[in-house]
Amino acid sequence: MNNFGAVAHLYSVRHLDSAIEHLEQVLSLEGANSLFSKTYWRGRVVQALSTPGLAPCQHSRLQRLLERIAQS
Template sequence: MVSGNTKVGNQSPYTFRDIDAAIAHLEAVLAADGANSLFSRTYWRKRVLQASATTGLAPKQQQRLHRLLERIDTF
């Protein structure tokens, strides 16, 4: 389901109702797999940017997503 939210040129498939679960999933996968992931940094960056494009993010959610982008840069 694409909600049509746009920011940073991406569309967000998330809503304010399911974004916390999406962020938690990204945090878990990136903490566990990190650089050893099957997917490239580009893929994970795109996923985080899609989540960042969700309308109505709270400051804490934005901070969590920003930390994920920083973690991706360390792969």
């Protein structure tokens, strides 16, 4: 069984910017077709989107990442 759904909020607002930066770097360099599947990367972004207290600019950056994944 997959524990992905068991961890509702992997990120905290305090550390979310560095997590977004990491996702942006990985997805711009390797794209969603790296060692991990699009499903994996989409899951990571969706998990970040579920972080309580998300700022509007963080939400926008994460939405752009979802669009990048969808287009790759």
